[in-house]
Amino acid sequence: MDHVEFDREPPSNLTTLVIAFGGWIDAGRAATGALRHLAGDLRAARLARIDPEEFFVFTQERPEVRLRADGGRDIVWPRSEFFAWQPGDGRDGLLLFCGPEPHQRWQTYTKALLDVAERCGVRRIVSLGALLAGAPHTRPVRVTARCTDPAARSLLEAWGIYRRP
Template sequence: MGDLEFAERPQLNRTILIAAFSGWSDASESATRAVEYLAREYGARKFAWIDSEDFFDFTSLRPTVAMRGGRGRVINWPTNEFLYASAQESGRDLLFLSGVEPHLHWRKFASLFVEVAEAAQVELVITLGGLLDAVPHTRPARVIATATSETLGEGFEQVHLPASRYEGPTGIISVVLDLMTRKGVPCVSLWGRAPHYLQVKPNPQVTLALLRQLQTFLPVPLNLQGLGKASDEFLSGLGRALEGQQQIVEHIKQLEEKYDRETPGELSVPQTPSETQALISDLEQFLRQRHGEGDGESNRG
C-alpha cells in the first residue's frame, strides 16, 4: 500500500477543493464540522485517502477501537479522506477534505495533497480554519478571509480579498497553500473567530459563519436552515447557563465594546491564560450538560 490510495478516479472539471484539518487550526471544531456539513449536503463520495502510517505519532494521537456488529472489534486510525461531488448544472465539481493535521513529514503530506488536487483538475483551493479570539458570542461570528493572489479565476472576478499578514507559528494549512500557490492555483483561506472563553466543541455559531462566507464560492446554493436552528439553540442554552455568572457577563460586555469598535478583519488580544481559565471554569456546568460528563469513564482496552 502506498501513501496515497485511490478507490476511483472520477472525471472532475473546474473543481473547487475545500479543506479543513482538525487540531491546531480547528478551534471549537468549527472548520472540520463545516466541511463535513458540506459533504453531507452535497452527497459527496470518498475516492482517495492518505495513509496515516508515516504521518502520525500514534502515542500522541491514539487510534480508537470500537465494536462493529458482526465484525467484532475494529481499529479506527486518523484519516485524511478526499470526497467529491458533481454539480453538473453549474459546470463545476467540488472536492472535500475534512482531515487531521499530521505530526510528521509535512512537505511529503502536502505533495500528496497536491497530487490529488492535480488529478481532480482543481482550479481553486479554499481552506477553513477556526481560531480562539477575544470576541463575544453575543455578536455575529466574524470570519477573516484572505487570498494568495489578486485574481481567483473565472467566475470570481468580482471577489477581491487581501493577502494574509500573519507572521508566527503555522500549521499544515499554510504548507498546503504555499505549495498550491507555487503550482499556480489561487487559494483562499477563511478563519472563523471563536470566543476564547468558550472552548466548547462543537460551536455551530462559528461553523455557520464559515459556511455563510463560503457560499460566495459555491456553485449551487447551500441549505443552512438546520445549522441555523442548531446555532440558535446553542446560543439560547448558553444564555441560560450564564444567568447569574456576573464575572463572565461583565467580561462579555467588554468584548462587545471591543467588537463594536473594530473592523471585521481585525484580531483582538485575548486575556492571559490564567484569566481565560478562570472564565472557562465558570462554564463547567454548561459544558457538563452538553457533553454528559459525570456518567462514568468508559472501559479501555
C-alpha cells in the same frame, strides 16, 4: 502517488478544493465540522485517502476502537480523506479534503495532497479554519478571509471580511 489510495478513478473537473485540517487551526472542530457537513449535504462520495502510517505519531493521534453490533471490534485510524462532488449538469465540481494535521513528513504529505488536486483539475484552493478568540455572546462572531486572486479579493472586501496579510 505512493501514499494515496483511490476508491475509484478521479474525475478531472473538480476545479475547487476545499480543505479543513483538524488540530490547532480547528477550534471547537468548527472547520472540520463545516467541511464534513458540506460533504454530507452535497452527498459527496469518498474519492481517496492518504495512508496515515508515515505521517502520524499514534501516541498523539490515537486510533479508536469501535464496537460493532455483532460484538466485534474495528480499529479506526486517523483519516485524511478526499471527497468528490459533481453537480451533474456539466458544471465543475468540488474536491473536499478533511483530516488531522500530520505530525511528520509534512512535505511528503503536502505533495500527496497536491498530486490528487492536480489530477482532479483543481485551480482554486479554499482553506477553512477556526481560532479561539474571546467573543461575548452579545456580539457577532468575527469572520475573516485572505486570498491571492484580485477578483476574489474585491468580493471579500465588499463583504467586509478581507484581512490584509
